[in-house]
Amino acid sequence: MKKQAKITLVGAGPGDPELITVKGLQALHRADVVLYDALASKALLDEAPSWAKLVFVGKRAGKHAYAQEQINLLMVQMAYTHGHVVRLKGGDPFVFGRGQEELEFARAFDIETVVVPGISSCIAVAELQEVPLTRRGLNQSFWVMTGTTKEGKLSADVERAAQSSATVVILMGMKKLPQIVKLFQEAGKADLPVMVVQNGSTKKERVALGKVSDIVAEVERQGVGTPGIIILGEVVSLHPELQLAAAIESQNSKINR
Secondary structure, eight states, X not given: OOOOOEEEEEEOBSSOGGGSOHHXXXXXXXXXXXXXXTTSOGGGGGGSOTTOEEEXXXXXXXXXXXXXXXXXXXXXXXXXXXXXXXXXXXXXXXXXXXXXXHHHHHHTTTOEEEEEOOOOHHHHHHHHTXXXXXXXXXXXXXXXXXXXXXXXXBOXXXXXXXXXXXXXXXXXXXXXXXXXXXXXXXXXXXXXXXXEEESTTSTTOEEEEEETTTHHHHHHHHTOOSSEEEEESGGGGGSHHHHHHHHHHHHHHHHTO
């Protein structure tokens, strides 16, 4: 008997496979096809049934396995021919994940669709470093933005964010880091704390801590690259390493008086 066509968009979380939601895991257990991105943990593929078809449709550093239009069409074709398609996307499907576009395309064919939210890296990566995106007395908001537009340029929102007191979280901005820090320096924020995290929440995680004035050099020294998240704001000073360094400096100042 032919299976009913269905598409479930599942947020896989920030990278650690244990950070997927229970509902997302249940969807994988019922999948006939899994279309997965580069940022979705490969360990999660083991949760799909043995008969499920696994197809990589992600991209790395601008190299696409499939164009977005091809992914949209593949989702629909697989749903009609195989049944339940799970579209497994890193982080949350609707946070720079183009999930709504895929949902809209599938619904045009009257295919049943379900969305399962995921834990976005824009929140989780900082939290796992024990850095809160908001802290009473330090900031009143946080901004999340892409560092690179579809045209490959630096987002104009970065310059606007540099003028605020908000914590600024920048995704897809590693290649634009020198331009980003230049804007913050021009805004008089050379001493603003910065944290850059590559492969957050995974065993391959790398972290660079510093200030706007020296973070580019620190990123190079620590060998931090893509995929990475840039977090700028006073809240970064609450990172345990920076707190310890501040405590040691304070103690040394007392001794030298």
